[in-house]
Amino acid sequence: MAAPFFMVVVESAVMNSSNMPQGDQHAARALGLKVPVFRHLRDSLAQGEDPSWLQLSDPMLAGAFPSPLGFELLLDGLKAEAPVARRRANLLTSLAGKEMPEIEELVAAATDDGTLEDISIALQPANPPEGVETPEKEEHGKFLEALRGDMKVALVTRAVFRKHATIKIGLCEAKEDELRLFKQFAGQEYKLEAFPAQSYLAVRRGEHAHALQVEFVVPQAEIDAIFNSEVESPPQERDNYLELFRQFFQQERLPRFVQEARARLKRLAESSALEHAWNHAHLALDRGRQEGLIVGIAAQRSGKVQMVLLSADSIFMRGIVLNPKAEDFVEKVDAFIGEDRPLVAALQADSPTRNHGSKVLEHLRKSGKVRQVLVPVAVVRTLLREVARRLEESHLTHDERQALMLARLVHCPRAAALHTPHIVRAFVAGRSEVNHHRLDTFEIVFVQSLLAGRGVDVNVGTHDELKSVPGVDPTRVEVERSTAPFMSLADFQNRICLSEQEWRVAMCFLRCRVSEEPLDARALHPIYYQALRQLVEATEVVELEDVLKDPAKAQGLDWEELLKENGWSERVPSLVRRCLTRGGGRRPRMHANKGGRLEGLEIGGMLKGKVVRLSEIGAFLDVGLRTDGFVHVSQVADQFVKDPAEFLEVGQEVSARVLSVDLEKQRFRLSLRSGAESERKERGDGRGRGRGSGSGSKGGRGQREERKIPSHAVDSRPKSKPGGGGRRDDRDSNKREKIKLGKDPQADRWKEDIDPTNPFYQFFQEQEEVQKSQGDKA
Known part of the structure; x- marks a missing residue:
């Protein structure tokens, strides 16, 4: 009979627990950060520092x-890890003094809120959801109560859902126009772990429009397998209890899993949509006059077609409405333009405008x-809705103003x-x-x-620019500088009196290009x-003027002692050089062809x-x-490669x-192995460390001490060819003197410490069997 599912789940968790990061290391590893960086971010945000x-x-x-977007996605992940850390801490506090080491190890190894929720069932059984009827038979009621307090069943059912669940998408009965946008998803079926997260928002929108129906399905065979391996029931009433277990899974466990899966998919889909929108918005909006x-x-x-002409000073010159199908369309365009030749044509990004506008552009x-x-239609609509009419626009029609906003x-x-700023979200x-x-x-952030x-x-900063600087009151700044200009950033602080936190974040954006301090003009x-x-x-040797002319000299200064004294990062010299460079400190432009960011990766996610x-x-x-x-x-594979x-x-x-994931070095590691085998290899299993083959309820896994092979066994070791393994030459083995060996005094001890799945152990075992068979033939 196959090993129970729970033993597989527990074995994987316990094997990882000894080398599993503890405390803050859990969240740091999940976010791809080093522990000191994670703690600094967490503590700084808790103290109210601006991102x-x-x-x-x-x-x-x-x-x-x-x-900036990658950092914001990282902070989102940091916030998502906070409730997981709190639940873990609460569980460990509840387990204190109860002598439940196996559960403590499971809590320490858990990486998500759902798993911690299942483990907490061992301390307090789950309550039945509203609407679930109590069985008529008392024995059946006790059976369900036992299931609600069974941590094994909770962990195994969640693991099975995550691995085997399927998402099925179908069309609902609705009007043809309502279904047209969502027909592409009809009949699609995906494994949960392989569902394209970037499509989830469109699917969710289809659900809200009552056009799509999404169903999460777990194969009946997998549910029955859990019952057979993990649930005890009277043999004579097996079918009745199996049906009860199926109902329990569908009514009480599955809704929890679906809610968790939907939340995860939505979070990933949102991150993907924001990243895609950031690239397009930067290309469209990060432009000057x-x-x-x-x-x-x-x-x-x-x-x-509505056409308007805008001057170089952003002043409305004239407008006209033309019929693109008219025979004199081109002549009227020439009459409208006259001697004023435009350099840019702004078109609303809808099909009619593109079709008619192409005729105008061609001419x-x-x-x-x-x-x-x-210009996206949503951006134009946002401008029309939120930008107030100017006095000189009071006589314009709606269509004229729409073209003017473009x-x-x-x-x-x-x-x-x-x-x-709301036009930014129109790109999402x-x-x-x-x-x-x-x-x-x-x-x-954008x-x-x-x-x-x-x-x-x-x-000289405009009101719109000043109001976007964190911690700055634009009206107060405008009133203060109207009396006398600011002579430096220090003068600005003396007159505006920002708090310490407001000053720190405001100085990231403010400059004073006519300052007495030359550094005030740089970033x-x-x-x-x-x-x-x-x-x-x-x-x-070097003067400040030399550093301002050649910022590379700033990085060449002797920073080591100063960094240690202040506890600053070793990256400070590079940051100073970039900020002193004219135009330095500018955030890199995010082009769409450069791919997504590592901040959106999820440990354990499939790609x-x-x-x-x-x-x-x-x-x-x-x-x-x-x-x-x-x-x-x-x-690369589950076997030795x-x-x-x-x-x-x-x-x-x-x-x-x-x-x-390592965000600081911008790299990440992947695995093509199955889930359990991948975790074993990542934790170092198969390199001379492993659990004993005994029951080992303690679950610890320590580093094995190096042991010297006994001198009487040295000559019996198979000799491999240079560059790798390989069988010995039969002729050499026949010439070598056969030595009769006694029992290795530490043989039993090795059997307890060596992992039988270790590829090196398997290799030498095969060599030993070959040598033994050759000795028998001789």
Whole structure:
């Protein structure tokens, strides 16, 4: 009979527990961080520090996370780990003094809230959900009560759901127009662990529109297998109790699992949608003022085309409505444009506008180059809804103003984003299904990213720019500088009187380009001024002016002693050099073709990728992220692998599991092994460490002491050929003197410590059997 499922679950958890990270190490490893970095982030946020300060200028991190969106995704993961850590701490507190080591090890090894919830059943049985009827027979009621308090059943059913659950998507009965958008999902069936998370928001939207029906299904055979291996029942009433167990799984366990799976898929889908929107919004909005005339083009519902002409100073010049099907369409376009030749055409990104606008562009390009810019419809609608009419626009019709908003957005996209930040979220696909708190944060982070690189001059910054700087009251700054300009950032602080935390985050964005302090015009935070001057004075060779001309000299200064004294990160010199460079400190532009960010990875998650390179130590997979994932040779297959090329080839598509992520070094490791085997290998099993083959309820796994092979057994070891293993030459083995060996005094001890699944152990066992068979023949 196969081993019970619970033994597999417990064995994996207990094997990992001795080497499993404890306390903060759980969350740090799940987030791809080092423990000191994780603790610093957690404590700083608890003290109310602004994330912008931590990401841009904190000397403990020193620009370790250059991507603002990636850092925000990391903070989302940090917040998600907080309740898991609290539940784990509460469980360990409840277990104190109860002498339940196996459960304590399971708690220590658990990595998610669902598993901790199942373990807590051992202390307090779960309550039946509302609406579940009590069986008529008393024995059946006791059976269900026992199941609600059975930790084994809870853990095994969750493990089976995660591994074998299937998502089935079907169409509901509705009007053809309502179903048209969701027909692509009809009839689709996915394994839960392989479901494309980026599609979940569209599926969820289909559910809310009553167009799609999503069902989570676990094979009946898997449920029955759990009952046969983990549940005790009277043999004569097996069928009745099996039916009760099926009902228990469907009514009490499955809804919990589905809720957990939906929450996970939604979180991953939101992160994917925000990342995709960030790339598009940066390309569209992170642009300065457009010189020259701009023509705005928008199609009307009547089939006609509304055109407006905007001057280089963003002033409405004139507008016209044209019929693109009219014979004199081209002549009217020429009459409208006249001698004013536009350099840019702003088109609303809908089909009618693109079709009619192409005719206008084709004609305009005959007399010169005209650049086309497509603006999403949602962005235009947001502008119409939230931007108030100016006095000079009071006579414009709705269609004229719509075309005017298009032209003004293209005239200066960055100013439009600062004035109307809500247009940023218009780039998020399926935003109606995204958590509104995440949308708000996404909007704030994006707007601040537009300011961080270029900075905001305290003397000439606009109201929209100042209001986007954290901790700054724009009206107060405008009133204060109207009396006299700020002479430096120190003068700004003396007159505005920001709190310590407000000052730290505001100085990440503010500049003073006419300052008495030359460093105020650069992106360097004032906390580094004194340290930089101290190091420059200590050299007696380099002057501050030299460092400002050539910022690379700042990184060449002797920072070592100062970093140790202040406890700063070793990355501070590199951060200072980047910030002193003109235009430095600018956040890197996120192009869509660079792939996704590592911050969105989930430990244990499944990814589909393609093998792009093979080496002796492993393989590299392209999974659509900014860097390729690495699969160590020990993670290529469940059995021993000498050369990855024997199992993989370049271009092969595979499914891999995420083992670990290192955000600071921007790399991650994958595994192609099955789940349990992958965990064993990742923890170091198979390298001379392992559990004993006995019952071992203690579950510990320690490092085995090195033992010397007895001298009388040295000559019996099979000799391998250079470069690897291989059978001995039969001729050499026949010539060698056969030595009769006595029993190894430590043989029994080795049997207890050696893992029989270790590939090296299996290799030498095979060699020993070959040698023994040759001796018998002789």
